[in-house]
Amino acid sequence: MPEADAIRLAQQGDAAAFERLYRLHSRRVYSLCLRMVGNTAEAEDLTQEAFLQLFRKISTFRGESAFSTWLHRLAVNVVLMKLRKKSGTETSLDEMTEPDEESGGPRRDFGGPDLRLSGSVDRVNLQRAVEQLPPGYKSVFVLHDVQGYEHNEIAEIMQCSIGNSKSQLHKARMRLRELLHEALRDQARENRKAASADSGSEG
Amino acid sequence: MATNTCKEFLNHLELWMEGERHPDAQAHLGSCTSCRNLVEDLNNIHQQARSWNLEEMNLSPRVWEALRFQLEQEGLIRSNDPSQPESSTAGWFSRWFRILPRPVMAGAYLTVLIVAAFALMKPIDKQINEARWLNGTQVSTTPLHAQLNTEQKVVYSLPNTNPVVTASLQKNMAIVDNYISLCEKSVREEPQNEVARDYLYDAYQQKADLLAQMTERGENAQ
Numbered sequence: 001m002p003e004a005d006a007i008r009l010a011q012q013g014d015a016a017a018f019e020r021l022y023r024l025h026s027r028r029v030y031s032l033c034l035r036m037v038g039n040t041a042e043a044e045d046l047t048q049e050a051f052l053q054l055f056r057k058i059s060t061f062r063g064e065s066a067f068s069t070w071l072h073r074l075a076v077n078v079v080l081m082k083l084r085k086k087s088g089t090e091t092s093l094d095e096m097t098e099p100d101e102e103s104g105g106p107r108r109d110f111g112g113p114d115l116r117l118s119g120s121v122d123r124v125n126l127q128r129a130v131e132q133l134p135p136g137y138k139s140v141f142v143l144h145d146v147q148g149y150e151h152n153e154i155a156e157i158m159q160c161s162i163g164n165s166k167s168q169l170h171k172a173r174m175r176l177r178e179l180l181h182e183a184l185r186d187q188a189r190e191n192r193k194a195a196s197a198d199s200g201s202e203g
Numbered sequence: 204m205a206t207n208t209c210k211e212f213l214n215h216l217e218l219w220m221e222g223e224r225h226p227d228a229q230a231h232l233g234s235c236t237s238c239r240n241l242v243e244d245l246n247n248i249h250q251q252a253r254s255w256n257l258e259e260m261n262l263s264p265r266v267w268e269a270l271r272f273q274l275e276q277e278g279l280i281r282s283n284d285p286s287q288p289e290s291s292t293a294g295w296f297s298r299w300f301r302i303l304p305r306p307v308m309a310g311a312y313l314t315v316l317i318v319a320a321f322a323l324m325k326p327i328d329k330q331i332n333e334a335r336w337l338n339g340t341q342v343s344t345t346p347l348h349a350q351l352n353t354e355q356k357v358v359y360s361l362p363n364t365n366p367v368v369t370a371s372l373q374k375n376m377a378i379v380d381n382y383i384s385l386c387e388k389s390v391r392e393e394p395q396n397e398v399a400r401d402y403l404y405d406a407y408q409q410k411a412d413l414l415a416q417m418t419e420r421g422e423n424a425q
Contacts, residue, residue, distance in 0.1 A: 015271070015280040022267055030262045035255065048266050048273075055274055121247045123255065145252035170217040177244050 007067060011059050018055055025068060026051070028147065029075045035142040036079045038131045046082060050075035065156055072149075073157045076139050083135045121180060129179035137172035144169050212238050220245055355414060376413055382406045 001009075001020050009017035029050055034043035053074050061070060130138060139158060143149045144165075149157070154165040208231050215228035219242065232239055274280045355376070386403035393399050 013279060013281050015274075018274065018280050019267065019271070022270065026262055026266070027260045030266075031255070031260050034260070044263055044266050047262065048270050051270050052273055055270075055279055056277070121244075121251045123251065126248065126251050141252070145249050146255050148253070166217065166221065170220065173220070173245050173248050176248050177241070180244075180248070 003067060007058070007061060007063075010055070011061070021054075021067075022051055025071055028068070029071060032072065032075055032142055032147060033079055035127075035130060035146050036135075036138055037082070038127055042082075046075070046078055050078045053078065066153075069153055069156050072143070073159070076143070076157055080135050080139065125180055125183055126176070128183065129176045132179050133172055133175060137168055137175060140165055140168040141172035141176070145173075209235060209238055216241070216245075220249075355410075372413065376410070379406065379410045379413055383410060 001017065003021070003024060006017045006020040006024070010021055026047060030043055030047045033046040033050070034040060037043055037046065050071070054071050057074075061067065130141065133141065140154055143154045143157060144151070151162045151165045151169075154160075155162045158165065160168075212228055212231045212235070215223075215225045218225065219228055232242065271280070383403070383406040386399065386406045389396070389399040390403050
């Protein structure tokens with residue numbers, strides 16, 4: 001069943017159409033949720049919640065934007081709401097970033113030869129770093145770099161300007177680099193400690 | 204250490220990563236290892252993120268089951284499948300259990316039986332042999348089992364209004380019977396184990412409760 005037919009039938013309450021729409025989009029929505037929260041059980045709950053909201057509102061869908069964009073907007077909002085609740089504070093999207101104190105831009109970090117990340121950007125490290133991103137950065141990074149959305153689509157999903165989407169993505173990547181460097185340094189420190197403990201016990 | 208040129212490069216970096224190659228930025232990159240590393244790191248991050256492909260995603264079927272259940276509860280969907288009577292108690296009952304994770308399902312199942320027993324309070328065998336267990340004089344489970352089986356035969360002979368509900372209750376009875384078999388095995392293996400005996404007693408009580416529900420349905424049908 002083509003998506004357009006499934007949407008029309010779902011608007012009439014057809015169970016098979018709902019399932020079709022779910023099968024078409026659920027993995028992508030789940031992927032988004034999982035990358036945002038880093039926990040499978042939570043990501044499943046959020047996926048369910050996003051689809052529930054979608055199906056509750058499906059009769060209002062008029063096709064002004066792509067269906068997947070509309071769905072992803074709902075999913076991002078569901079996840080952001082969850083993250084806000086988790087942090088225990090109500091924050092606006094603008095506050096969910098970490099501007100540089102002096103310039104309002106990302107904190108600037110220059111990579112020296114000793115700080116190169118090459119080879120150390122594995123999935124586990126990156127997932128850990130993504131989890132530490134402020135929600136606003138995280139949303140744009142996951143939508144663009146993981147899910148492959150273009151900035152104009154992200155702007156629609158996040159209801160922001162294209163420039164804002166680009167800027168948030170850049171800040172997110174820069175922050176991720178810092179976080180990955182911190183993890184590398186911590187790892188190196190641990191290794192040194194372990195090595196000195198070993199040499200101490202041998203001597 | 205950052206130089207002015209590096210700072211200038213940073214101003215071009217966002218556009219550089221978008222694919223826009225400013226000649227000054229290009230010239231700087233040719234001579235600055237630091238900034239080359241920075242660009243390489245950002246590209247690595249981007250590449251690694253892209254490789255998180257969808258093939259890894261195993262979304263549990265439970266999510267759709269739970270979602271569908273919720274949509275049905277809210278009256279948002281209707282089924283076209285005649286083999287699944289959406290409005291029947293049995294359909295509701297089985298779907299409710301299907302959406303739950305297994306440990307929760309087991310717990311919920313027992314809870315439903317107990318709650319149903321209190322709600323219906325059909326005293327077939329609620330008091331059966333309790334005193335004997337408490338006094339430690341219940342040496343064999345055979346009389347209990349036989350007594351319940353007799354009740355079961357009577358209950359199954361009663362008329363019913365909804366074959367689907369009856370089939371569901373009988374299915375649940377089969378589950379309880381399996382549970383009883385397991386408990387009986389444990390008691391046979393360890394006759395002095397009080398926990399095993401408690402479990403068996405619970406299992407019989409569940410069977411009695413389920414029979415009470417079925418009797419109630421039979422009486423309603425008459």
